[in-house]
Amino acid sequence: xxxxxxxxxxxxxxxxxxxxxxxxxxxxxxxxxxxxxxxxxxxxxxxxxxxxxxxxxxxxxxxxxxxxxxxxxxxxxxxxxxxxxxxxxxxxxxxxxxxxxxxxxxxxxxxxxxxxxxxxxxxxxxxxxxxxxxxxxxxxxxxxxxxxxxxxxxxxxxxxxxxxxxxxxxxxxxxxxxxxxxxxxxxxxxxxxxxxxxxxxxxxxxxxxxxxxxxxxxxxxxxxxxxxxxxxxxxxxxxxxxxxxxxxxxxxxxxxxxxxxxxxxxxxxxxxxxxxxxxxxxxxxxxxxxxxxxxxxxxxxxxxxxxxxxxxxxxxxxxxxxxxxxxxxxxxxxxxxxxxxxxxxxxxxxxxxxxxxxxxxxxxxxxxxxxxxxxxxxxxxxxxxxxxxxx
Numbered sequence: 001x002x003x004x005x006x007x008x009x010x011x012x013x014x015x016x017x018x019x020x021x022x023x024x025x026x027x028x029x030x031x032x033x034x035x036x037x038x039x040x041x042x043x044x045x046x047x048x049x050x051x052x053x054x055x056x057x058x059x060x061x062x063x064x065x066x067x068x069x070x071x072x073x074x075x076x077x078x079x080x081x082x083x084x085x086x087x088x089x090x091x092x093x094x095x096x097x098x099x100x101x102x103x104x105x106x107x108x109x110x111x112x113x114x115x116x117x118x119x120x121x122x123x124x125x126x127x128x129x130x131x132x133x134x135x136x137x138x139x140x141x142x143x144x145x146x147x148x149x150x151x152x153x154x155x156x157x158x159x160x161x162x163x164x165x166x167x168x169x170x171x172x173x174x175x176x177x178x179x180x181x182x183x184x185x186x187x188x189x190x191x192x193x194x195x196x197x198x199x200x201x202x203x204x205x206x207x208x209x210x211x212x213x214x215x216x217x218x219x220x221x222x223x224x225x226x227x228x229x230x231x232x233x234x235x236x237x238x239x240x241x242x243x244x245x246x247x248x249x250x251x252x253x254x255x256x257x258x259x260x261x262x263x264x265x266x267x268x269x270x271x272x273x274x275x276x277x278x279x280x281x282x283x284x285x286x287x288x289x290x291x292x293x294x295x296x297x298x299x300x301x302x303x304x305x306x307x308x309x310x311x312x313x314x315x316x317x318x319x320x321x322x323x324x325x326x327x328x329x330x331x332x333x334x335x336x337x338x339x340x341x342x343x344x345x346x347x348x349x350x351x352x353x354x355x356x357x358x359x360x361x362x363x364x365x366x367x368x369x370x371x372x373x374x375x376x377x378x379x380x381x382x383x384x385x386x387x388x389x390x391x
Contacts, residue, residue, distance in 0.1 A: 028077050032127070036120040041113040042103065046072055047120065048080035049128050050096040053366050056126055057097025058152070058310060059083040060133025061117070061144075063105040064257075076100045078258065078280045083310070086303040088358035089335060092314050097128045105135030114140050118147030126150055131164065131313045134200070134257070138163055152313035161316040167325055168277060168309035169205030171332045175305025176210075176251060176275040178336035183272050183298050187333075189213040193249040195239075195271070196220075198256035199227040202277040202306070206255060207234045220244045221256070251275060254302075259283040266291055275300040282351065289349040300336050301354040307332060 025033060029051060036045040049057045059080060066072040076098050084096025101117065103109075121130055121144065131153040132141050138155045145151040145158070154160030181187035192215045196203050199221035207230055211217060217236030220243070221227035231238040239247065245265045252271040254260045258280030261269070266288055274281070274297055281302045282288040292299045308329040315325040343353035 024073075024077065028081050030077060030080065033073075033077075034120065034124070036117060038113070038116040041110065041116050042108060043113045043116050044069075044102040045099060045117055045120070046076045046102075047099040047124070047128055048076040048097060049124075050077075050080040050098075051084040051362065052095035052127060053362050054084075054088060055093040055095050056129055057083070057095040058087065058129045058131065058314065059096060059098040060131040060153075060309070061099040061101060061136055061140075062133040063101040063103055063109070063135035063140075065104045066100070066102050069102070072100050072102050075258070082279050082303045084362070085355060085358040086307045086310055087314075088361045089304055089339075089354055090307045090311055090332075091361075092310065094310070094314060098133075099128070099130055101135075109140065111143050114143035115147050118144035118151070121150050122148035124150070129317075131309070152316050159320075161312055161320045161322070161325070163201065164309040164312040165201030166205045167312040167329050168306055169202045169209060170326060171308025171311070171329045172202065172206050172253070172255070172275065172277040172305050173209040174330055174333040175300045175336045176253065176273070178333045179273045179275050179298055179300040179340070180251070182337070182340045189215045189251075191215065192251060193247075194218070194251045194253060195244050195247050195249045196236075197241075197244050197252070197254040197260065197276065198278070199223065199230045200256065203253075203255035204230050206253065206277060207236065211235060218244065218247055218249065245269060254278045254281050258302075261288055261292075266295075269295075269297060271297060273298045273300065275305060276302060277306045278302060279306065285351055289351040293349045298340070299350045301339065301351050304335055304339060304354050305332055 030048060031052060032049040034047040036043060036047065079098035080096050083098055087094040087096060121128060129150045129152060130144065141151055141154050145154050153164055156162040177187035180189060189210055190213050194210055194215050195218040196207055197220055199219060207217060207219060211234040217234055218239050219227050219231045219236045220239050220241050222241055228238045246268045248270045250271060251273040252269060254276035255278055258278050261281050262283035274292065279302055289299065311328050312325045315321065339350060339354045339357065342357065343350045
């Protein structure tokens with residue numbers, strides 16, 4: 001196995017001409033990146049640890065057929081940073097990390113590949129704990145778990161919390177309702193026109209929640225048949241992937257990949273609210289966040305409203321109770337309400353407001369010292385850290 005580990009060091013200036021990777025890490029505030037290669041199984045993966053001030057880095061593993069390694073690196077760096085902010089704004093004692101596996105999730109999976117990946121995770125000694133993400137299922141998490149204890153989202157039959165998608169979708173739903181309350185004076189979605197981009201696990205559960213409120217739903221996905229099946233189940237209308245952006249709707253909910261609100265798509269958006277379960281919806285956080293504000297489109301920050309997944313799997317680390325996880329996830333409604341109020345009071349974008357509040361919590365902990373030991377599997381029980389028994 002060939003690994004490459006890079007850590008930013010504040011005491012040494014970065015020469016971006018010679019080491020653009022270190023410049024990228026320093027710019028994003030990342031602590032560590034691990035490139036994982038295992039030719040015998042076809043494994044090509046990247047693990048990124050962004051910040052461990054609040055606790056070990058927790059974040060899912062995504063399997064996707066990236067166009068090139070640069071796109072994979074960009075994705076994992078952005079996703080891991082988002083996890084830091086997601087954990088902080090949700091009040092969790094966790095840091096931010098993420099992993100991507102380069103490959104086709106429909107054709108390139110095998111047990112040996114995921115077991116090899118599990119050994120890379122295990123070698124980090126608890127600095128990074130993985131979970132299920134795009135392109136992954138409970139089966140792959142079980143294979144990874146056979147090599148390392150630093151896994152969450154394992155099947156319920158093995159004592160885990162299972163697929164976190166239903167809880168993630170519930171958080172998106174609650175965040176969407178909080179945004180509707182701010183925009184319309186009522187959090188009811190009855191009669192609202194809502195476009196969902198994606199027909200995967202999170203999007204499917206979200207569509208089912210929304211359909212119960214008598215909203216008019218539009219659904220798309222790059223896999224047409226999947227989107228059509230979901231549309232049929234939820235009495236929704238299927239639209240093509242290109243058509244979804246220009247639909248005249250009240251709420252646009254991207255629930256697939258990130259970067260979908262960009263220079264090309266933002267000018268054609270006609271929605272009042274942007275609230276989706278995808279990570280990094282805005283291609284350029286600062287630029288497009290400001291443009292959304294200028295155009296009067298209310299943006300519920302994605303890492304805030306899709307935090308149900310990390311809330312769910314973090315609950316697993318302390319002894320999973322589904323009812324408690326759902327109750328904690330329901331508080332996303334209040335978090336979004338507070339963020340929108342903060343943004344209005346300070347006349348800033350909603351993403352800037354959520355970032356400020358998350359960074360405030362991280363700084364507060366950094367000033368008082370670290371709260372966890374990287375050698376422990378970080379769960380608070382009776383005030384002490386303990387190692388969770390894999391059995």
